[in-house]
Amino acid sequence: MSYTLFIGNKNTDAWSMGPWVLMKQAGIAFNEQPVRSDATESLELKKALRAVTPLGKLPVLVDPSLGSNPSIWDSLAMCEYLAEVHPELNLWPTDRTARARARSLCAEMHAGFQEMRAMCPMNIDARLPSIGERLIHKNNAFCEDLNRLVNMWQTQLKLSGGPMLFGQFSIADAYFVSMCMRIRTYALPVSPPVQAYISRILALPSVAEWIAKAEQDADFFIHETPSLQA
Known part of the structure; x- marks a missing residue:
């Protein structure tokens, strides 16, 4: 089986990071196809991507074994598909209650945290504590998102006993890894158990590899970032 994963810039493409980290950490082999996604090349981007997905957006997973329609788009759909095709890897928790x-x-995560994602876009190469501090003091919706995230992680780590959200590494950890990067970039305040969890996530070989490559890419576009324009 030969997967191809189309992804955006590693410094900024949060949605691509999840499936990439999942596949790397789980040992699922794939060919990586990076596609530059800044605004100046948007037409070329959409043209290239529409050859493999009707949405023209990243990420996209292509599995030739699916025949004439080999593409899976949307990061959560990719994770579900990989869990189905590779049940031996236990990408979801094995316990039914934990899996639910x-x-x-x-x-x-897929549908929520919109204020946090909008105001603190992923920018792995940067350190922007002043923006984080300003948001904490002036943006109530942002604070609600951050508090929900911290409480969610802290509660789940207590339930599972760690070291990952559900004990062993799973789709859940891969799916939230971009939030770990935001907390690091903007120096957002979190509880000690959550900070320890973030440190464990950053130490994963797959995450460390993504970060190293992101620091080489290091593209960031201020016009796309509301919090940097204030």
């Missing part, structure tokens, strides 16, 4: 909770947390 893990799916719920990932779905909440």
